[in-house]
Amino acid sequence: MTELFSEAILISIFAGTVRIMTPILFAAIGELVTQRAGIWNMGVEGTMLMGSFTAYFVATSTGSIWLAVLAAVISGIMMGLVTAFMTVTMRVDHFISGLGINLLVAGLTLYWFRIYIAGRAQPTFDGFNSVAIPGLSQIPYLGPILFDQRLLTYLAFAAVPMIWFLLYRTRMGLELRCLGENPKALDIKGLSVVCRQYMAVLIGSAMTGLGGGFLMLGFSDRFLADITAGRGWLAIVAIIAGNWMPRGVLAAVFVFALLESIGTHVQVLGLNMPHQIFLAMPYLASILLLMGLRRKTNQPVKLGIPYLR
Secondary structure, three states: OHHHHOHHHHHHHHHHHHHHHHHHHHHHHHHHHHHHOOOOOOOHHHHHHHHHHHHHHHHHHHOOHHHHHHHHHHHHHHHHHHHHHHHHHOOOOHHHHHHHHHHHHHHHHHHHHHHHHOOOOOOOOOOOOOEEOOOHHHOOOHHHHHOEEOHHHHHHHHHHHHHHHHHHHOHHHHHHHHHHHOHHHHHHOOOOHHHHHHHHHHHHHHHHHHHHHHHHHHHOOOOOOOOOOOHHHHHHHHHHHOOOOHHHHHHHHHHHHHHHHHHHHHHHHOOOOOHHHHHHHHHHHHHHHHHOOOOOOOOOOOOOOOOOO
16 A cells, blocks of 8 residues: 555646546536536536547548547537537427437447457557656656656646636626526527527537547557547536636546546556456545535526427
8 A cells, every 4th residue: 555655646636536537527617608608408418428439530541640549539510410400409308308319329439330340350549648748748747747748748737727807707608607607688688599509509519529538548548449438527527526616626526537547556566465446436525525615605597408499
């Protein structure tokens, strides 16, 4: 157990935490935009899985990981279109539509994967490597943790202040937040509620697809049927635990990722303790966070309620 607290292992644990945060952070921050607009997209898990599969298919077909990233984003947008059509246009219950999407994508990706493999050895690819930022990566302790990561990891962390600025410092952000609180106010002013909710879902789903793509390109070289392993659900829990605020979401994602990183290191080090307990800790933590929800919540009043004129 004491091996976990050596300097090198602690640096490795926190560096791993930052990497593990990346896909969940993309999905959670994107979903935050969607939920602020009043749409409770429960299909995050399925959208991430579709992004992972699409990234794998394009990476192994073309050999280009950047084309794979683009494909993951586009697949996220396509999933967003389905979600928006069901929730905004058809006014299907948000939970039912999300669960349906998750089940559909789980089956589709497995079916497509088997067709793609067709009995041959599974093709692999070279994913993202770490990119050390000159100067900053040499800072003791912090350098290896924060400034020797994949390019998309830097983008994921930059997305947090960018989304905060979008939501709280722009007219577009004000309108998006109004959708979740009082969409009728926008309608009375002659602004399209439908168009803005579609836009919010597409932004969120594109980021979620990117998160799924990174999960494939940043951690593995081959596709697995359940590669997301519940990270989409963790993204949703992070929004609730973070009280629908960008900095709160960031903190919640950090807790989940830290626990997973500790569990991974326990397994790699071969410590004489059941690593399954540590691997389950992010999910146990999510349950505790939901049980301990605070008195004052910033949950949008109209979240999950279809708008009727």
